Amino acid sequence: MATPNDDKPATTGLEPSPADANRSEQSAAVLAQEPGEILTTNQGLLISDNQNSLRGGARGPTLLEDHILREKIMHFDHERIPERVVHARGSGAHGVFEVYESMSRYTKADFLQDPGTKTPVFVRFSTVVGSRGSADTARDVRGFAVKFYTDEGNFDLVGNNIPVFFIQDAVKFPDLVHAIKPEPHHEIPQASSAHDTFWDFISLMPESAHMIMWLMSDRAIPRSYAMMEGFGVHTFRFINDLGESSFVKFHWKPVLGVHSLVWDEAVKLAGKDPDFHRRDLWESINRGQYPEWELGVQIVTEEDEGQFDFDLLDATKLIPELMVPVQIVGKLTLNRNPDNFFAETEQVAFHPGNIVPGIDFSNDPLLQGRLFSYTDTQLSRLGSPNFHEIPINCPIASVDNNQRDGHMRQTIVKGRVSYEPNSLGSGYPMQQPEEYGGFASYPQALEGEKIRVRSNSFADHFSQAALFWRSQSAREKDHIVSAFCFELGKVEVDAVRERVVSMLTQIDKFLAYRVAEGLGMAVPPPAGGAKSVLSDDQLDIDPSLSMSDTRKDSIIGRKVAVLIADGVDEASIDTVSKALAAKGATVKLIAPRLGEIKSRKHEFIKVNRSLPTVGSVMFDAVFIPGGQQSSENLCADADAVMFVKEAYKHGKAIAANNDGTLLLEKAARSAGLEHGAFKGPGVITSSSQAVDDEFAENFIAAIAMHRFFERSDMDAIAS
Numbered sequence: 001m002a003t004p005n006d007d008k009p010a011t012t013g014l015e016p017s018p019a020d021a022n023r024s025e026q027s028a029a030v031l032a033q034e035p036g037e038i039l040t041t042n043q044g045l046l047i048s049d050n051q052n053s054l055r056g057g058a059r060g061p062t063l064l065e066d067h068i069l070r071e072k073i074m075h076f077d078h079e080r081i082p083e084r085v086v087h088a089r090g091s092g093a094h095g096v097f098e099v100y101e102s103m104s105r106y107t108k109a110d111f112l113q114d115p116g117t118k119t120p121v122f123v124r125f126s127t128v129v130g131s132r133g134s135a136d137t138a139r140d141v142r143g144f145a146v147k148f149y150t151d152e153g154n155f156d157l158v159g160n161n162i163p164v165f166f167i168q169d170a171v172k173f174p175d176l177v178h179a180i181k182p183e184p185h186h187e188i189p190q191a192s193s194a195h196d197t198f199w200d201f202i203s204l205m206p207e208s209a210h211m212i213m214w215l216m217s218d219r220a221i222p223r224s225y226a227m228m229e230g231f232g233v234h235t236f237r238f239i240n241d242l243g244e245s246s247f248v249k250f251h252w253k254p255v256l257g258v259h260s261l262v263w264d265e266a267v268k269l270a271g272k273d274p275d276f277h278r279r280d281l282w283e284s285i286n287r288g289q290y291p292e293w294e295l296g297v298q299i300v301t302e303e304d305e306g307q308f309d310f311d312l313l314d315a316t317k318l319i320p321e322l323m324v325p326v327q328i329v330g331k332l333t334l335n336r337n338p339d340n341f342f343a344e345t346e347q348v349a350f351h352p353g354n355i356v357p358g359i360d361f362s363n364d365p366l367l368q369g370r371l372f373s374y375t376d377t378q379l380s381r382l383g384s385p386n387f388h389e390i391p392i393n394c395p396i397a398s399v400d401n402n403q404r405d406g407h408m409r410q411t412i413v414k415g416r417v418s419y420e421p422n423s424l425g426s427g428y429p430m431q432q433p434e435e436y437g438g439f440a441s442y443p444q445a446l447e448g449e450k451i452r453v454r455s456n457s458f459a460d461h462f463s464q465a466a467l468f469w470r471s472q473s474a475r476e477k478d479h480i481v482s483a484f485c486f487e488l489g490k491v492e493v494d495a496v497r498e499r500v501v502s503m504l505t506q507i508d509k510f511l512a513y514r515v516a517e518g519l520g521m522a523v524p525p526p527a528g529g530a531k532s533v534l535s536d537d538q539l540d541i542d543p544s545l546s547m548s549d550t551r552k553d554s555i556i557g558r559k560v561a562v563l564i565a566d567g568v569d570e571a572s573i574d575t576v577s578k579a580l581a582a583k584g585a586t587v588k589l590i591a592p593r594l595g596e597i598k599s600r601k602h603e604f605i606k607v608n609r610s611l612p613t614v615g616s617v618m619f620d621a622v623f624i625p626g627g628q629q630s631s632e633n634l635c636a637d638a639d640a641v642m643f644v645k646e647a648y649k650h651g652k653a654i655a656a657n658n659d660g661t662l663l664l665e666k667a668a669r670s671a672g673l674e675h676g677a678f679k680g681p682g683v684i685t686s687s688s689q690a691v692d693d694e695f696a697e698n699f700i701a702a703i704a705m706h707r708f709f710e711r712s713d714m715d716a717i718a719s
């Protein structure tokens with residue numbers, strides 16, 4: 001039967017079209033019409049023919065009179081709205097936030113008082129640089145924006161997955177964004193910082209030193225949104241019922257731990273699955289494996305503000321967790337996918353200025369500038385000052401004020417009064433005194449001249465960049481060096497490259513040496529202009545800055561490929577798949593072709609994906625079950641050999657039993673390794689035909705480790 005979208009042309013134009021047939025079949029249904037079942041115009045007119053425009057005769061011209069056609073095409077013509085000027089590519093989900101215990105000692109914010117309160121949230125993750133159609137896995141900062149729909153109004157925590165920022169003052173933001181976005185003359189490169197204008201800007205902005213260390217680390221290529229941290233970045237204020245203020249930094253700690261991709265994977269995923277992160281988020285919520293983060297706060301009293309050798313108002317600095325521990329205070333759970341990407345994820349409008357009583361701003365000059373930018377940008381992006389009426393942006397708290405009219409106004413306010421003070425409306429809506437919940441800004445004492453100047457307390461650009469570097473594991477350091485070599489290797493102007501390496505000398509001489517070596521250049525002297533005010537009183541390292549000691553005992557959300565072909569031994573597939581699924585991993589059976597394969601015992605096994613449509617980069621681990629014929633088939637398949645070789649190179653857990661180990665040998669030989677088979681950390685093998693629980697448990701423990709960078713031969717493998 002034809003579907004409403006089946007628009008094959010009728011052969012003569014006089015014969016009944018499939019839609020006509022469809023229509024008559026549906027006539028009974030029309031009579032029993034339910035909302036949503038019948039096509040209508042935007043005026044609610046029932047449409048009887050959605051296949052043909054109105055013509056003067058079957059072969060004649062289309063008539064201007066066709067109001068149905070004109071309405072449909074007009075709407076289509078305007079389907080696109082301007083994408084966000086930054087953070088254009090994103091993905092979102094609904095969820096809930098619950099505080100663990102009352103935060104009343106620090107803040108009167110109502111949603112942080114009672115552990116029983118469930119505050120609805122909408123979260124949007126994003127990349128910064130790429131446009132809407134770019135790839136998820138580009139090296140970039142990830143946006144982590146949370147809208148809390150509290151009963152006191154919306155609170156937006158518009159943060160990133162990196163705790164510091166490139167610049168100290170919002171006046172530099174347009175320059176930063178112009179530098180990092182594709183170069184304006186040819187719009188190249190997309191979604192990448194690896195080009196001259198970005199590094200030119202960075203090389204002249206030593207305050208960016210700390211941020212670029214994070215950006216060149218694997219933090220900028222997360223494994224999944226559910227495995228990355230989030231940070232409010234700026235210092236905010238908490239204010240309690242007594243009017244006492246303390247400074248606060250917000251953190252999101254992922255329950256699954258912090259895990260990243262490796263660069264080679266990120267690059268390949270951009271082609272094999274550019275939607276890798278958004279698909280992961282969508283699928284895990286659909287499976288009921290709800291991503292979770294704990295909210296953490298670092299609190300600094302007013303009296304302690306001056307105890308640090310950096311300024312709390314400087315967004316290029318973090319508060320090391322060794323100095324001020326993060327207190328875990330609540331949990332965010334994402335448990336519902338949006339129904340419509342455009343209506344919710346695209347139209348959601350965040351604003352760091354959306355705060356509630358009990359939370360206030362600090363004087364961070366980056367934050368202060370943001371307070372203007374976000375309402376302004378929504379006006380041009382969403383086209384109307386009434387964007388707060390779009391359902392995803394509507395507070396659950398009542399909205400009552402005298403703002404009126406404007407494009408696309410939805411609210412129909414009754415009565416003649418739209419001003420305050422008024423007597424004709426009995427004075428409503430009226431102000432609410434602070435003691436009854438009205439918002440009042442923290443009365444911070446101000447003094448000083450009206451000047452354009454940067455405080456001297458913002459001058460140390462390198463101490464924390466060095467702390468970050470020193471806190472990384474050896475492998476993380478290797479990856480940072482490679483990232484610099486890649487990015488600066490793309491730079492065409494030598495002077496730009498030299499200035500950046502010269503900047504690195506002020507972070508760590510060995511880092512600069514290694515990058516210079518990778519770029520085939522001498523280490524330049526430290527730049528004369530860049531201030532280096534290294535603090536004497538530094539921490540040696542802060543373990544929280546490294547990802548190496550993150551949680552490694554869970555495989556929830558991990559994807560495991562099982563490579564099979566005709567003749568596979570089904571017994572071990574079952575044992576391993578069940579054990580993995582019980583621990584929260586997703587298992588996919590991958591074979592050279594789709595359809596079904598015939599097992600050793602002539603049973604049919606349905607294949608989930610064919611080898612040409614996937615890559616090892618889309619999985620966290622691989623299992624190769626036994627079966628002589630299956631192994632021989634896979635060894636003869638270049639895609640299967642590549643799959644295993646690449647998984648080994650990327651440090652992933654690999655398991656094989658019985659003849660399945662032949663593929664490990666074949667892949668190792670094809671990788672040019674002399675020892676003849678992949679082995680060592682994270683490679684689990686068994687000669688048994690039927691694997692036991694211990695084999696499955698060892699494999700599970702290996703997957704939970706995320707990566708085995710200690711494989712000494714992995715770097716030698718080309719992929």
Ligand code: HDD
Pocket residue numbers: 084085086087090124125126142143144145158159160164165169170173232233234315348349350366369370373374377378
């Ligand atoms: Fe911003 C979007 C995070 C500095 C101006 N920003 C945006 C989003 C995130 C951040 C997560 C995407 C929100 C969403 O998903 O819709 N921005 C940050 C962080 C910053 C920061 C953590 C520094 C600590 N931003 C910043 C400055 C300015 C802006 C200094 C301007 C002066 N940001 C914007 C914007 C955007 C935006 C142009 C683009 C789209 C939007 O707001 O809604 O207004």
